[in-house]
Each structure stands twice: as structure tokens, then as C-alpha cells.
Amino acid sequence: MAYEAIIGMEVHAQIITASKMFCPCAADTAAPPNTHVCPVCLGLPGSLPVINEAAVQATILTGLALHCEVPSCSKFDRKNYHYPDLPKGYQISQYDLPLCVNGWLDIPDGAGSKRIRIRRVHLEEDTGRLLHEGRHSLIDYNRAGIPLMEIVTEADLRSADDAWYYLTQLRTILRYLGVSTGNMEEGAMRCEANVSLRPVGSAEFGVKVEIKNLNSFRAVRQAIAYEIERQTALLERGERIRQITVGWDEDRHCTVFQRSKEYAEDYRYFPEPDLPPLFFAPAIIDELRQRLPELPEEKAGRFAQEYGIRREDVALLVAERDVADYFEAVLQAAPLLSPQTVANWILGELFRLLSEEGIAMADIRVQPEALAGLLKLVNEGVINLGSAKEVFAEMFRTGETADVIIERRGLRQISGEEQLATIVAQALAQNPQAVQDYLAGKDAALGFLMGQVMKATRGQANPQVARQLLQEELERRRTTHS
Ligand code: ADP
Ligand code: MG
Numbered sequence: 001m002a003y004e005a006i007i008g009m010e011v012h013a014q015i016i017t018a019s020k021m022f023c024p025c026a027a028d029t030a031a032p033p034n035t036h037v038c039p040v041c042l043g044l045p046g047s048l049p050v051i052n053e054a055a056v057q058a059t060i061l062t063g064l065a066l067h068c069e070v071p072s073c074s075k076f077d078r079k080n081y082h083y084p085d086l087p088k089g090y091q092i093s094q095y096d097l098p099l100c101v102n103g104w105l106d107i108p109d110g111a112g113s114k115r116i117r118i119r120r121v122h123l124e125e126d127t128g129r130l131l132h133e134g135r136h137s138l139i140d141y142n143r144a145g146i147p148l149m150e151i152v153t154e155a156d157l158r159s160a161d162d163a164w165y166y167l168t169q170l171r172t173i174l175r176y177l178g179v180s181t182g183n184m185e186e187g188a189m190r191c192e193a194n195v196s197l198r199p200v201g202s203a204e205f206g207v208k209v210e211i212k213n214l215n216s217f218r219a220v221r222q223a224i225a226y227e228i229e230r231q232t233a234l235l236e237r238g239e240r241i242r243q244i245t246v247g248w249d250e251d252r253h254c255t256v257f258q259r260s261k262e263y264a265e266d267y268r269y270f271p272e273p274d275l276p277p278l279f280f281a282p283a284i285i286d287e288l289r290q291r292l293p294e295l296p297e298e299k300a301g302r303f304a305q306e307y308g309i310r311r312e313d314v315a316l317l318v319a320e321r322d323v324a325d326y327f328e329a330v331l332q333a334a335p336l337l338s339p340q341t342v343a344n345w346i347l348g349e350l351f352r353l354l355s356e357e358g359i360a361m362a363d364i365r366v367q368p369e370a371l372a373g374l375l376k377l378v379n380e381g382v383i384n385l386g387s388a389k390e391v392f393a394e395m396f397r398t399g400e401t402a403d404v405i406i407e408r409r410g411l412r413q414i415s416g417e418e419q420l421a422t423i424v425a426q427a428l429a430q431n432p433q434a435v436q437d438y439l440a441g442k443d444a445a446l447g448f449l450m451g452q453v454m455k456a457t458r459g460q461a462n463p464q465v466a467r468q469l470l471q472e473e474l475e476r477r478r479t480t481h482s
């Protein structure tokens with residue numbers, strides 16, 4: 001029997017704010033352990049939480065970007081459980097009245113796209129961080145109380161690739177909004193995947209398995225693929241799927257049983273008595289909606305329309321807001337450049353250098369105006385393309401402008417016909433065999449002679465002019481020979 005995978009995702013994203021969710025401690029996970037703690041985030045008796053407004057706004061912004069409704073009323077609830085990373089014995093979260101509900105996010109699907117419904121986006125606080133070292137466990141409460149949003153989809157994903165696309169698009173949106181770094185490797189974005197199978201054609205969902213411990217995009221893809229295979233094998237043997245939680249084991253490349261979920265955990269949720277409910281007037285939501293930046297999808301549509309660049313390239317340009325902004329800044333500085341040429345330079349030379357040197361777009365030393373300047377020099381024939389790439393690499397390393405580097409290295413292209421004519425004549429005189437070959441009809445000899453001219457000029461000859469002169473000179477010899 002053929003089975004279809006059904007997948008729903010729960011994503012937690014740390015919100016970038018100055019202070020924690022319910023206290024004035026700095027939200028700083030990089031600080032030495034337990035340096036940003038206070039009675040509130042340590043859960044000491046008698047302390048009272050205060051809501052961080054910036055975190056509420058960031059969550060609503062995210063919901064709006066995901067096309068969610070923002071109900072006029074929301075509240076916080078206590079989720080009760082006991083664990084060393086949770087000093088209060090409960091987590092302040094949201095249960096039945098989350099900040100945002102009923103949204104969607106489109107992901108690529110073949111040539112088109114498919115809509116993934118977002119069930120809810122709610123706000124809660126992060127737990128402390130446990131470090132297991134040999135026989136000891138250490139706790140860092142700097143993370144306890146950092147604002148965390150949870151984004152839950154309906155079970156609309158159908159494959160490991162879908163899940164990967166969903167996460168990628170979601171992270172792009174979080175980064176565009178500036179609400180989270182979305183960095184999975186650093187734990188700023190964490191996700192759980194719920195996976196079940198059903199016979200193709202069946203309308204009901206099967207029993208789901210929840211996968212935890214997914215610390216990278218690659219892990220998400222591999223773990224889901226593994227889980228689909230594991231469940232398929234069980235069903236084919238006629239066994240039933242148990243409702244369990246598994247963890248992805250990165251080293252052994254398999255999912256590992258963690259606990260049974262057949263008896264629902266009872267978190268004894270109840271409204272947080274120390275916090276007031278939240279009411280949102282429509283004007284407040286409208287004001288937040290005004291703050292939404294141009295989002296990746298819109299930007300992609302505009303780039304394709306306005307600049308007429310290739311579809312694949314548009315997707316790469318808008319994947320990071322920094323890159324899209326850079327692209328537009330280059331064009332702004334030199335509006336006559338071809339947008340596709342600018343895109344090619346950014347996606348080709350610039351991306352190659354960034355990955356070779358392990359530098360982030362944000363830290364790049366070449367200002368957009370400087371790249372525009374270089375490309376103008378290429379267009380004006382001041383330097384040829386080969387030199388331009390060398391110059392760019394040096395701009396990238398030193399932060400200097402193209403002019404400075406071209407002057408210092410004497411890379412100005414030789415376009416003067418007189419100067420080139422002398423070099424062409426020399427090349428012909430020194431390579432009589434190639435001349436004969438060309439006259440005998442071997443066109444490849446022209447390439448060889450061009451190579452000689454380029455060598456003699458250390459690559460600085462204007463190739464169009466040089467080729468023209470070579471051809472003219474050779475043709476002249478053909479007529480004088482015959
Ligand atoms: P739980 O109470 O175990 O957290 P929820 O019903 O809240 O389960 O759903 C959590 C996530 O699991 C959601 O993203 C949801 O879409 C997804 N999900 C629910 N049922 C299934 C299923 N049968 N197969 C795959 N995913 C599912
Ligand atoms: Mg769950």
C-alpha cells in the first residue's frame with residue numbers, strides 16, 4: 001500500500017528585545033552564566049512579572065506578516081510542570097487565547113506554490129539552559145525568561161522538502177521583520193516536527209510522532225525523511241504506530257525513542273493571575289500593520305517586474321534583506337547599469353568571496369557605491385572584465401575603491417588602436433606558423449594569437465579592439481599573399 005506523509009511544525013523563535021519577557025534583566029544569552037538574573041526570572045516567591053511590550057509587538061508583527069488574525073483579546077496562562085530549567089515550576093505561556101490565529105505562508109511546490117496554514121502564533125518565556133558535563137549538570141538562567149514566540153502550523157506539509165521550504169521561508173520573514181535572528185545552530189530558532197502517515201486517498205490522519213532535537217535545517221530534513229521511512233516499514237509489517245516523542249540523533253543518523261505520548265501530559269493550564277489580559281483596539285493593530293516592511297514575496301514580485309531579472313536570481317536576491325537592499329543601492333548609485341549584470345556580480349563574485357572568507361553580508365567592506373563605480377569603469381572600457389574581477393577581490397579585502405586599485409596596479413585597459421596595433425604586429429611577427437595556419441583556414445589560430453596579445457599586455461588589452469585589429473591585419477595579409 002502507498003502512504004502519504006502528513007507533517008505539522010511547531011517553531012520556537014527567540015525574540016530580539018533588550019530585556020526579558022517579564023523582568024528588566026538583559027536578554028543576553030552570550031553573557032557569562034547566571035549574570036542576568038533577578039527574583040522574577042529566578043522564580044523567587046513574592047516577585048511579580050511585568051509584560052514586555054516590545055515582545056508583544058514583535059509577536060503581532062510576525063502574525064501579521066503570516067496573514068494571521070489578531071483577536072481583540074488575549075491572555076497569558078500558566079503551563080505547570082517541574083523541571084530544573086524552570087525555576088518557578090511553571091512557564092508563562094498562552095493557551096486558549098493566543099495573540100495571533102488563522103494565518104498562512106506559501107511555499108514553493110513544483111512550478112507553483114502551496115499554502116501552509118498557520119494555526120497560531122503565541123508568546124511565552126524561554127526556560128534556562130542545562131549543560132550536561134560528565135556526571136554533572138549545570139544550569140544557566142540567563143536564558144530563563146527570554147521572550148519566545150511559538151508558531152504552529154496545521155498539518156499541511158507533505159514531505160521533508162516541504163518542511164525545509166517552510167522553515168526557510170519562515171526564517172526569512174523573521175529576519176526581514178528583525179524580530180529574531182532565526183539562527184537554529186545557536187538555538188535562537190528551534191523546531192519540532194510532527195509526522196504521521198496515512199494510506200493515499202484516506203481522509204483521516206494517522207497517529208503522529210513528534211521529533212525533537214532538531215538543531216539545523218539539514219537535521220530537520222534528514223529526521224523527517226528517516227521518520228517517514230521508519231513508519232512506512234512498521235505499517236508494511238502490519239504494526240501500529242505508537243504516539244511517541246523521538247529525538248534526532250545527529251551522530252547515529254536516526255530518531256531515538258524519548259517518551260510515550262499516549263497519555264496526554266496534564267499541564268493544568270490556568271490563567272496567569274499576576275498578569276492582566278490584553279485588549280487590542282483596531283487602531284493599535286493598524287499601526288503595527290503600517291510598520292511591516294516589504295516582505296520577501298512582495299519584493300520578489302517587484303524585482304521581477306521592475307528589473308526583469310531571472311526568476312532564480314530574484315529568489316536568491318530577496319532571500320536576505322541585506323542582499324536585496326545592497327542590490328538596489330548599487331542600482332541607485334548607477335541607474336544605467338543593467339540590473340541583471342548587477343545581480344550576476346552580487347550572486348557570482350560577491351557571494352563567492354563572502355563564502356570563501358566566511359563573512360556575513362552585514363560586514364562587507366565594499367560599499368554599494370563602490371561596486372557601482374567598478375561596473376561603470378567596465379562599461380566605459382577603462383578595464384576589462386578579467387581585471388575587474390581581480391580588482392573586485394581586492395576591493396573586497398581592502399575596502400578601497402576601484403580607481404585606487406586600478407591606478408596602483410596599472411590595470412587600465414589598453415584600448416588605444418595605435419598602441420595595440422604595435423603589439424598586434426609584434427604578435428604576428430613572432431608567430432609566423434600561427435599566421436600561416438590562420439591563412440590556411442584554421443580559425444583556432446586566431447584564438448592563439450589573441451592569447452599572445454593578452455599575454456604581452458598582461459591581460460590589459462581591450463579584447464574587442466585587439467580582436468578587430470588582429471583580424472584586419474590577417475585579412476590584409478591574405479590579400480597581399482594571393
Ligand atoms: P500536541 O497537543 O501533541 O502538541 P497538536 O494538536 O497541538 O498536538 O498539534 C501540534 C502540531 O502537530 C501541529 O503543527 C499540528 O498541525 C500537528 N499535527 C497534529 N496532528 C497531526 C498528525 N496526525 N500528523 C501530523 N501532524 C499533526
Ligand atoms: Mg506539541
Ligand code: ZN
Pocket residue numbers: 020023024025036037038039040041042145
Ligand atoms: Zn530577571
